[in-house]
Amino acid sequence: MKALQFVGDDRAAVGELDVPEIAEDEVLLASRRVGICHSDIELLAGRYIIPFSFPVIPGHEWSAEVVRTGRAVKSLGGGARVVGECVIGADHFGFSISGAAAEFFVAKQSWLHELPDTLSWTQGALVEPFSCGYYATIRADDLDASDTVLVLGAGPIGLGIVAAAVGKGARVLVAEPSEARARVALALGAEATLDPAAPGFLDEVAARTGGAGASVVFEASGRPEAMAVALEAAAFRARLVYVGIDVGSSAPAKLGLLQSKELQARGIIGSPGVWPRTLRFLARSGVDLSPLVTATYPLAEAEDAVTAVLTDKSQIKVHLTSSATL
Incomplete structure (x- = not known):
């Protein structure tokens, strides 16, 4: 063979x-x-x-x-x-x-x-890469159609998060500098894609969320700068889920926002115990x-x-x- x-x-x-x-x-x-x-x-x-x-x-x-x-x-x-x-x-x-x-x-x-x-x-x-994105949406306190989601990074895992969040009815914004990956995010149902390197990025997030920020932010790029900006793009009492991996690098972050916005932040890795649920979701949701x-x-x-x-x-x-x- x-x-x-x-x-x-x-x-x-x-x-x-x-x-x-x-x-x-x-x-x-x-x-x-x-x-x-x-x-x-x-x-x-x-x-x-x-x-x-x-x-x-x-x-x-x-x-x-x-x-x-x-x-x-x-x-x-x-x-x-x-x-x-x-x-x-x-x-x-x-x-x-x-x-x-x-x-x-x-x-x-x-x-x-x-x-x-x-x-x-x-x-x-x-299914394997998507299960990681799907698990992220579960760990975001089971987001639903009431949420406005911001996904930072449209690699395979970030795009899986987009597909899962759209499949659950959420409004989804995606921050991704690559035009090719941004197009795929739109094909999966994202409402809009934003350039995170643009000077007015946070202003654009605010404008598209009525000044509130995103109720759920997923950091899927693994870039320390994006990990930091997630705090600033989040709404009051937003849920933040860190999926992208970077061990050892650093970037300045406004950590006081965790308290002043009453944010919930957690990190995840993999997709433990959710494969049967992932398969049922894909079969029933029609997500392609x-x-x-x-x-x-x-x-x-x-x-x-x-x-x-x-x-x-x-x-x-x-x-x-x-x-x-x-």
Whole structure:
């Protein structure tokens, strides 16, 4: 079978490997769609938050078809369409253990969720990043149509927040300097996009919110400057959710606003425990995540796909495709 492997620092290669065998509690899966994430690029560079070793098959954003099941697997049959979680105890699928960027791969039944019939393979491979954005909206005290939302940063996670907030009926504004990403935010239902680098950015937020500010602010860029400005863009008693990651950098911030505006602020990471809820939301809401996918490559051309992610900053989510069968 064909598989993308990271074989060393900054070295990716598509090679031929044996189709893996499965244990009694495992499932053999045929990959259908696999997304390339910024975390994969960190892995390729030899960096990750837990120990790993080369070579490793990446791929933690995926949808796949069940090919074969072990004797102890009772709830899934051949042909079932599934997605799977990537943090499994101490292991991270696609990082410390090999992932889905192969024609065939192995997973435990306990990691898997059936993909609703209304969701495509593409939608399925977007569940993992979207679940992070959806979880952010849950942690914002379950925002609803009464809220005016400001999303700072329209990367894949920020755009997932846009889609989730729009799906819940909220009014959504997006701060994003990239015109290409701003267009995707509008396609997902954002009311307006603003340039956070413009001198009058905060005045524009105020003008679009009747002078009040946003009742919910999501910081999804990971930029310390945006983390600071979130306090200023927030309304009185607003909820702030920090999603973007930056550890070690700093920027001046008006921390007194936490008290004077009676703000609620929290940080989150990942999407713990919300995959079933995420899948129900996508199936019932009609939210279409496909605008996030800006390029697709067959698995055999995965090296070109990685190059596109590394060199083309207009890319939002690049997908690998496979139709292999046994």
